[in-house]
Amino acid sequence: MTKQFSALNNTVIICGRNKETLLQAQWQVPGIHIYTCDLSIESDRLKLAAWLADNLQRHQSCSSFFYPGIERTNPTRSY
Known part of the structure; x- marks a missing residue:
């Protein structure tokens, strides 16, 4: 999926x-x-969340995320 999303300029x-x-x-x-972390460790999850918040502010083009099993029908709603 990484290649497919990247090919679509995401x-x-x-x-x-x-x-x-x-x-x-x-x-x-x-x-x-890329970000190196172990999602089974709470402190790594918190560090990832902080890193994402910082990086998403710099990448204004980040308008959506892919969540397996969740169909996103409303592009203005945040999940």
Whole structure:
């Protein structure tokens, strides 16, 4: 999905525990943003949330997110 979203000129942000894997993805899909964290650890989730808030302010084009299992029908509603 990363390639598909990026090809549509979306801002793409991915996270994961393995920085090397994230760097490989970034090399394969230039322009994506990566963040290394373990989502099973609460402090990592909080740091990710803070990082996203900071980065989303700088990327005004970030107008939507993809949430698996949730169909977004109202583009003006925040989830």
